[in-house]
Every structure is written in C-alpha cells, then in structure tokens.
Amino acid sequence: MRKTAGTAPVNKIISFSAVDGFGNRTAIFLQGCNQNCLYCHNPETIHPCRACGACVEACPAGAIQMAEEAGERYVAYDISKCCNCDTCIRTCGNSASPKIRNMTAEEVMEEILPYFPFIDGITTSGGECTLHLDFLTELYGLVKKEGKTAYADTNGQVPLWNKEDFLRVTDKTMIDLKAGTEKDHRKLTGMGLHNPVENIKRMAELGKLYEIRTVVVPGVVDNRRTVELGSSLIAACPEVRYKLIKFRHFGVREEYLNIPEPSDQEMEELGDLARKNGVREIVIT
Amino acid sequence: MTNDMTQDILYTIKNPRVTFRQRLKDMAKIAENSVELVRYTEKSREYFENGAMMDMFEGKTPYRTRYCVPDYELFLRQGSKFLMLEPPKDIWDAVGNLLCLYHNIPADGGLPVYIGCLDELLEPFVREEAEAEKAIRFLLTHVDRTISNAFCHANLGPRDSKAGRIILKLTAEMQRPCPNMTLLYREDTPDDYLRAALDTAMTAAKPSFANDALYRKDMGNYAVVSCYNVLPIGGCGLTLVRLNMHKLPELAESPEDLLDRVIPDAVTAVCDAIDSRCEFIVDDCSYYENTFLYDEGLIKKDRDHMIGMFGFVGLAECVNGVLGLHRPEERFGKGKEADAFGEKIMRRLREEIDKRPCRYGKYGLHAQVGVMEDSGGTPGGRIPIGEEPELPFQIMNFIRMHQDCDAGCGELFPFEETVKRNPQYLADIMKGAFRSGARYLSFYGSDSDLVRVTGYLVKKSDIEKFRNNEATLNEATVNGSEVHRNLHLLDRKVRGEAKE
Structure with a gap:
C-alpha cells in the first residue's frame, strides 16, 4: 500500500495476545526490519514491498x-x-507482504479501542517497530491517555536510551539478545552486538525492561555464550525475565529447515545456567 | 423415549451404558411420564405443538422442583431435627452433616444441583491445614463418586481463604467433572487468589466465574447451580420451560410482527406453562409441606424464593431467520443490524415477562444451554460455533444479549496451551468483561481431558467409553456425548494466538 506522511506500515494487529508481555495485550506488527536473521520466523515482515506485482x-x-x-x-x-x-x-521473492496497511497512530487507535476494556496494554512488534519511532511515540501517547500500558518488542539495534520523547510514553521494552559474541551476532543477524547490549543495560537501569529473549538455535551460535551474556546483563534486576525460546521450523525459510530444533534437555540446561548466574524468572517456551 | 412403556422399560433395564443408580432414575421417569396431570392452557398447548416451546423433559407429572437450593449455612448453624444432626463442632462433623443433607434433597433427579458455597461453609472449621485438606478431599471424592453428576454445582466465595485454596488445589489435582464449580468474583477479590483460580481453570476447566455484583443486585443472596442457573439461596427453581426462539421465524410475518405480536404471544404461552407446572408442584403435590427442608427453614415458600425459570435458546437463528440474513458478515454476531435486532428482541422479551403477574414467586430469565435432542438452536443468545467474531466482539455481543438474564447465562472459551503460562491474560479479559457488564464466563485449556459441554463438564475419555457401550459414573456424559455431536462443541474457536 502507498506510504503517506505520518503513517507506519502495519502488517497485522492481533486483538488479544498472551505471549507479548504482561497480561493480555493487543499486538501491533509493523513492517520492515534492520536485521536479517538466518532463522527469521516471519521473513515476510523484513522488507517493504517493491511493487513488482x-x-x-x-x-x-x-x-x-x-x-x-x-x-x-x-x-x-x-x-x-x-x-x-x-x-x-x-x-513474494522479496521477504515482503502486500497485506500492509499504512495507518496513522489515530487510525490504529480507532481500530484497537474496542479491545481496551480487556487488555493491560499494547505491544508493538515487527519487523522492527523502532524503525518508526515517531509513529510509536504518537501511538503510545494516545494509549497512555486511555490509561493503558505501552510495550515495545525490539531487536535493540536502534539506540533508545537517548530518545527521551519516546521513553516518556514507553512503559517497558522487550529486547532480543540473539547471540553472545560480536562474531556470532554478525553471522546470525548481519548487525553488531553493541546496540542491543547497550539498550538492555540502559532500559534495565531505567526500569523499562520487561524481558530479554534468546532464540536457542543449535549449531549456529554458541548458545551458552548468549545465555551467559544475557544473565550477566539482567542478574541485578530481579523483575526482568529471561525468555528462552526454542528455535522451531514453523515459518522459517526453506533453506534453514535443516537446522535442528533444540531438545528439552538443552533448554533446561540453559535455563539452569541463567538461574545459576542470578536470573530470578526464566521462561522456556 | 417411545410411547410404548414396555419397550421403554426393557430398554432401560438392559441399557449397558448406565449405572444402577442411573437405571433407577430412568425407571422413575418412565413411571412419572405414564400419567399427565398438569393442566396446561390452550395457548401453552399450541406452543408445545408448534415446537416453539419445550418442557425440557422435566417430567409430565412434576412432584418436585427442578432445582432446590437449601440454605446450607443455616443448616450448619442449627443442625437438623429431622436428620437428627447436631451443629458441627469440627470439620469432620461439618463434612458429614453436609453429605447427609446432600442425599436428602427433593429435586429433579434426586441429587443436589447445589452443594453450597464450600469455602465459606468450611473455613470456620479449618484449624490444621493438612487435616482440613483430608476432610475436603473426602467430601469432594464422596460427592464425585456418589452424586456423580456434572450438574451438581459448588460455589466459592469472593474472598481468599484457606478452604478456598485447598479446594482449588484439589480440583486441579483430581481432574473430575463433578462438582461443577463457580467462583463468585468481586472487584475486591485479591488478584493473587483470582490467578490461582484461573490456574485451576486452565487445567481442570473449572471454576467458572460469576459477576457477583450484578447477580447480587438481581437475586439477593444467590447461588450458581446446575450449569450456571442463578437462584436465591433458600429458594427453588420450580420449573424451567424453554422458548425455542429458532422456531419463531416460522410464526412471524415480519420483524415488526415478531416484536409486536409473536413475542408477547410466546411469553404468554411460556409463563402459562410455568404457572401450570408450579400449580401442580406447589398446590397439588404440596411440595413444600412434604419436605423437612421447608419445616426447618432451609427453603422458603415466598415470592423472592420461588423462581419460575423462563429459558430460551436460538436467538441467533431467530435473528438470522426473521431478517433473512445469509452473508457471514451480516449475520448475528457480526452484522450491526442483526445485533441491534437481537438486543431489541431480548428487551422486548424481558418487558413482556415483567408485565405479566406471576402466580408463584417470580419469573427469572435464563439463557439455556441446550439438551441432547437439540440441533437447531444455539444456546441462549450466543453466537453459533464457527461464526464467532474476534474474541472482544464476541464478549461484547454476549454482554449485550444477556443483560436481562437474572436467572443465569454463560459463555465459554477454550484457550491454547500458551495461555497457561500467563494467567494474568485471562484475568485481564475476565475483569474487563465483568466491568463491561458480563454476567458469567468459563475458560478451559483446549488440550485438557475435561471439556465444557454447553455448561457442564464431561471427560473426553468418558465420551469415548459411552460410545463404546460402557457405563460411566458421570450422568452428564450421556447428555454430553450427544450434545457435543449435535452442537459441534469441539469445533469452538480456540483463543490465545501463538507467535514467534
């Protein structure tokens, strides 16, 4: 769909979600991502449409x-x-989707308002929602006015610590930690590790971090290194959860279907590692 | 049941799928139905014949009320002269006394549909928790194995209590359909207690949740009984006569004709039938005078405690039929015009019921869930399975259509596994729904063996046994096996979308 000023490309809105933060949340998925993870579970959200037809x-x-x-x-x-x-x-040969609606914050608000009696708040996700910070700031402001909470689900590549207007209306962030070393992170996502780590630290200090999450992918990155880094970043904040997500074949690109899914035992071992390193709440999913 | 009594008796005594107690009950029903002494009006007869009204197979010669809701609190306070029981001194006495009374309830089926607000009844006797757990387990096991009917309903009060926590824990552990269970939720119910109840609901498909403030305003000191009928404590649901709204399009010439002529006419037919049955129960059979529950004040014979239940099913089919709606987006549950018309019908129905003087007590409006012979009508004012809109719109529709159902209504939602890790998700939905005016909600995990069939619980494994010609303890399995086939219950939209 044609992009007009003040809008963001909305890929999907899920009215009630149990897996996007605290309680019941309306999840809003925005199109476009600045990483390109090998195992991406929804590659159709990576690029904007190039109108090939x-x-x-x-x-x-x-x-x-x-x-x-x-x-x-x-x-x-x-x-x-x-x-x-x-x-x-x-x-689509472009990791995009034609099912995109370019919407203003007010338009999104109008659509989700009927859900407000039943939700704790909203979570924006993607793609990478922080590529549309102005839009998020406006939308979150409207959401806060209605007494609901606003969460951002992000890969942490866009520095958030200096975005005061955005942070003022943001309750919590949920940040990915995809790998534990610079090399692994570049290999997996095409981008460096610095910004996600800095975002995790800063958001935790501000009390605006709900959870960090790591997708466990056997053989592609050193998962223990990832969990060690993640635990060290949040161990001092008992309210921050560590979510360990099993890599699953559902949704991934065909060429990565040969990567094995991790065993339950592997997941438990990583959970124990995080616990040993001082993380209070660990969610394995 | 066929008209040939010998055939009925032979079928009943040979039926391999029922227990001895169920057989005895079926035999009693055959005897009762062999005479018909209720004096119905012409109008009632007309509606029985055209299929727009049904007597719920309650029995042709009703010698007892459909539901009896004794004041168990009073019973524990005063003991019982007739049952020769002293007021209990400890939790074992209390449990023992309750069990004695459960087996002496004069209601349809001979078994109680209400066994009390258990946590409030037992909390005063909880001294040592391990001992209390033992006694409560004894009570719940006894109820499940001897009452064995998922229409048997226990309530839990809105306050956190030791007894309540024990009951929730045992309920999750036991995974049995009986007793059905409802927590009476209030705004001041602690979040932590609510989450414990929701955790139990996700593994055991119970408790359900009632909006305490709303029902207390309508019914006073009330209880949730059977599926989710709401009745005053110390009262009786004398009879339930049901309006089959899905049949009304055949009688109406236009939407206006439905509202102006058919509904008032149908209300006369149903209320006449309720009065006729009540006359037989109360006057001809001297129901109250013939039971010690009345003598001892455990049930009362006055206006506020005698409820004639006006049931209805098939609002969705009525709306779609009368307005001639076929396209999915315009039908009841999704179409604006359809939903507005549905609300109008419900308002009209209540208005007509309220206008009508009641001969015995008062009428209560109840969104009925269906019986196994049903195939044409969706329960109460619900949206048909397979046509549900997104959850928030389904809840709002449920609220809107059931505003006047003071004698109970319910809506139920299966949820995915992922929801189990986030009980606050259900708490948010529930609180939002109750603040918006919902009366009653049930949740269950879509993968659990215990499933909710319209309003009561059955085990999927029991339904399999029943189909294989084996007897099961739970009487409701017999209903459940057919209801769920006819109403596509296992096809309900599962909620809680997973996302990576």
Missing part, C-alpha cells in the same frame, strides 16, 4: 491489485476480500 496474479481471492497514484505504482490490498491463505507471502 508477483502476488497480484497469485492471489486467489482478488484481494490484491496494482494501483497508481501521483505517478507512483503500488500494490493495493483489500482486507475485506482477503481469505488469509497467505499465497501472496509464499509468492
């Missing part, structure tokens, strides 16, 4: 059309016709 032909429901406005060609998506078969996503 491959999905237009493939769509069985006629929900996607080529359109043009002010001389700019773009893929238009009609949510009311969509049957959610995800043929478009499988067709």
Whole structure:
C-alpha cells in the first residue's frame, strides 16, 4: 500500500495476545526490519514491498491489485476480500507482504479501542517497530491517555536510551539478545552486538525492561555464550525475565529447515545456567 | 423415549451404558411420564405443538422442583431435627452433616444441583491445614463418586481463604467433572487468589466465574447451580420451560410482527406453562409441606424464593431467520443490524415477562444451554460455533444479549496451551468483561481431558467409553456425548494466538 506522511506500515494487529508481555495485550506488527536473521520466523515482515506485482496474479481471492497514484505504482490490498491463505507471502521473492496497511497512530487507535476494556496494554512488534519511532511515540501517547500500558518488542539495534520523547510514553521494552559474541551476532543477524547490549543495560537501569529473549538455535551460535551474556546483563534486576525460546521450523525459510530444533534437555540446561548466574524468572517456551 | 412403556422399560433395564443408580432414575421417569396431570392452557398447548416451546423433559407429572437450593449455612448453624444432626463442632462433623443433607434433597433427579458455597461453609472449621485438606478431599471424592453428576454445582466465595485454596488445589489435582464449580468474583477479590483460580481453570476447566455484583443486585443472596442457573439461596427453581426462539421465524410475518405480536404471544404461552407446572408442584403435590427442608427453614415458600425459570435458546437463528440474513458478515454476531435486532428482541422479551403477574414467586430469565435432542438452536443468545467474531466482539455481543438474564447465562472459551503460562491474560479479559457488564464466563485449556459441554463438564475419555457401550459414573456424559455431536462443541474457536 502507498506510504503517506505520518503513517507506519502495519502488517497485522492481533486483538488479544498472551505471549507479548504482561497480561493480555493487543499486538501491533509493523513492517520492515534492520536485521536479517538466518532463522527469521516471519521473513515476510523484513522488507517493504517493491511493487513488482508477483502476488497480484497469485492471489486467489482478488484481494490484491496494482494501483497508481501521483505517478507512483503500488500494490493495493483489500482486507475485506482477503481469505488469509497467505499465497501472496509464499509468492513474494522479496521477504515482503502486500497485506500492509499504512495507518496513522489515530487510525490504529480507532481500530484497537474496542479491545481496551480487556487488555493491560499494547505491544508493538515487527519487523522492527523502532524503525518508526515517531509513529510509536504518537501511538503510545494516545494509549497512555486511555490509561493503558505501552510495550515495545525490539531487536535493540536502534539506540533508545537517548530518545527521551519516546521513553516518556514507553512503559517497558522487550529486547532480543540473539547471540553472545560480536562474531556470532554478525553471522546470525548481519548487525553488531553493541546496540542491543547497550539498550538492555540502559532500559534495565531505567526500569523499562520487561524481558530479554534468546532464540536457542543449535549449531549456529554458541548458545551458552548468549545465555551467559544475557544473565550477566539482567542478574541485578530481579523483575526482568529471561525468555528462552526454542528455535522451531514453523515459518522459517526453506533453506534453514535443516537446522535442528533444540531438545528439552538443552533448554533446561540453559535455563539452569541463567538461574545459576542470578536470573530470578526464566521462561522456556 | 417411545410411547410404548414396555419397550421403554426393557430398554432401560438392559441399557449397558448406565449405572444402577442411573437405571433407577430412568425407571422413575418412565413411571412419572405414564400419567399427565398438569393442566396446561390452550395457548401453552399450541406452543408445545408448534415446537416453539419445550418442557425440557422435566417430567409430565412434576412432584418436585427442578432445582432446590437449601440454605446450607443455616443448616450448619442449627443442625437438623429431622436428620437428627447436631451443629458441627469440627470439620469432620461439618463434612458429614453436609453429605447427609446432600442425599436428602427433593429435586429433579434426586441429587443436589447445589452443594453450597464450600469455602465459606468450611473455613470456620479449618484449624490444621493438612487435616482440613483430608476432610475436603473426602467430601469432594464422596460427592464425585456418589452424586456423580456434572450438574451438581459448588460455589466459592469472593474472598481468599484457606478452604478456598485447598479446594482449588484439589480440583486441579483430581481432574473430575463433578462438582461443577463457580467462583463468585468481586472487584475486591485479591488478584493473587483470582490467578490461582484461573490456574485451576486452565487445567481442570473449572471454576467458572460469576459477576457477583450484578447477580447480587438481581437475586439477593444467590447461588450458581446446575450449569450456571442463578437462584436465591433458600429458594427453588420450580420449573424451567424453554422458548425455542429458532422456531419463531416460522410464526412471524415480519420483524415488526415478531416484536409486536409473536413475542408477547410466546411469553404468554411460556409463563402459562410455568404457572401450570408450579400449580401442580406447589398446590397439588404440596411440595413444600412434604419436605423437612421447608419445616426447618432451609427453603422458603415466598415470592423472592420461588423462581419460575423462563429459558430460551436460538436467538441467533431467530435473528438470522426473521431478517433473512445469509452473508457471514451480516449475520448475528457480526452484522450491526442483526445485533441491534437481537438486543431489541431480548428487551422486548424481558418487558413482556415483567408485565405479566406471576402466580408463584417470580419469573427469572435464563439463557439455556441446550439438551441432547437439540440441533437447531444455539444456546441462549450466543453466537453459533464457527461464526464467532474476534474474541472482544464476541464478549461484547454476549454482554449485550444477556443483560436481562437474572436467572443465569454463560459463555465459554477454550484457550491454547500458551495461555497457561500467563494467567494474568485471562484475568485481564475476565475483569474487563465483568466491568463491561458480563454476567458469567468459563475458560478451559483446549488440550485438557475435561471439556465444557454447553455448561457442564464431561471427560473426553468418558465420551469415548459411552460410545463404546460402557457405563460411566458421570450422568452428564450421556447428555454430553450427544450434545457435543449435535452442537459441534469441539469445533469452538480456540483463543490465545501463538507467535514467534
């Protein structure tokens, strides 16, 4: 969909989510990511659409059309016709999705307001939601006005510690720690380790860190090193959880299907390691 | 049941799928149904015949109330002259006395549909916790094995208590369908206690949760009994006559005709039938005078304690039928016009019921969950399975359609595994729903063996046994096996989306 000023590309909104932070949360997924993790579980959220039109032909429901406005060609998506078969996503050769709505903070707010009686707050995720900080700041401000909490689920690559306007309206962040060494982190994500680590430290100091999370991928990175680093960063903050997520084949790109899923025992051992290093709450999922 | 009594008797005495007690009960029902002495009005007969009204197979010659809700608190305070019981001195006395009374409840089926607000009844006797746990386990086991009916309902009070915690712990551990259980939730119920109850609900599909403030306003000192019927403590639900709303489109010529003519007419038919049955129970059979519960003040025969239950099913089909709606986005549950019309019907129904003078006590409106013979009507004012909108909209719709259901209504939601690690998720949904006016909610883990069939619990493994011609202890399995086949209950939308 065509991008206009003041909007962010919304990939999906889940009304009630049990897995995106404290209590019941409305989860808002924004399109576009600044990392490219080998095992990405939703690669269709990585890039913006380049309007090639491959999905237009493939769509069985006629929900996607080529359109043009002010001389700019773009893929238009009609949510009311969509049957959610995800043929478009499988067709896309660009790790993108045509099912994007460019929405202003007010438009998102209008859509999620009916959920507010039942939720603790919202969580923005992605993609990488902090690529749209101005949008987040505006949306969070509106959410706070309604007495609800705002969480950001982030890979930590965008420095947040100096974004005062954003932090003023942010209750908590949930930050990925994908690897424990610079080398591993670059290999896995294409980006360095410095910013995620700095974000984790600073957000913890500010009391704005809900959890850190590590996806455990056997053989690709040194998972023990990751957990050791993660534990050392949060051990002093008993309220911060360490979430250890099993790498699973669901959703990953075909070429990575040969990476084995970790065993329960491996997960438990990593949990014990974190506990030994002083982490109070460990969630294995 | 066929009209040939010999056939019925032979079927009943040979049926391999029932226990001896269930067999005895079925035999009693055959005897009762062999005579028909209730004097129905012409209007009632018309509605029984056109299928828009049903007597719930309560029995053609009702000699007892459908539900009896004794004042157990009074019973524990005063003991019982008739049962020769002194007021209890310790938790074993209390448990023993309660069990004696449970086996002397004069209600349909001969077994209690309400066994008391257990934590409040027993908390005064909790001294040593291990001893209390032993006594409560004894009580729950006895109830499950001898009452063996998932319509048997225990309540838990809104306050945190030692007895309440023990009951929650044992309920999670025992994984049995009986007793059904409801926690009466209030704004001041501690979060920690609520989460413990939700944890239990996710593993044992109970307790359910009632909005205490709302029901207390409607019914006074109340209890949740059977599926989720709400009745005054010390009262009786004398009878339940049900309006099959899914049949009303056949009788109405237009939406206006439904509201202006058919609904008032149907209310007359149902209330007439309730009055006729009450007349037989109260006057002809002298129900109250024939039981020591009345003599000892455990049930009362006055306006506020005698409830004639006006049940209904099939609001969704009624709306879709009368408005002629076929496209999914315009049907009841999703379409704005459909939902507005549904609310109008419910308001009209309540208005007509309130206008009508009640001969015995008062009428209570109850969103009925269905019986095994049903196939055409969705329970109460719920959205049909398979047509549910997103959860927040489903909850709002449930609230809107059941505002006037003072005698009970319920909606139930299966949840995925991931939710078990986040009980606050359910707490947020529940509190939001109650603040928005929801009366009653049930949750259960989609993978648990205990599942909720419309309002009561059965074990999936028991349903399998029943289908294989084996007897099971829980009488409700017999209902459950057919209800869940007809109503596609296992196809309910599972909530709590997982995401990586």
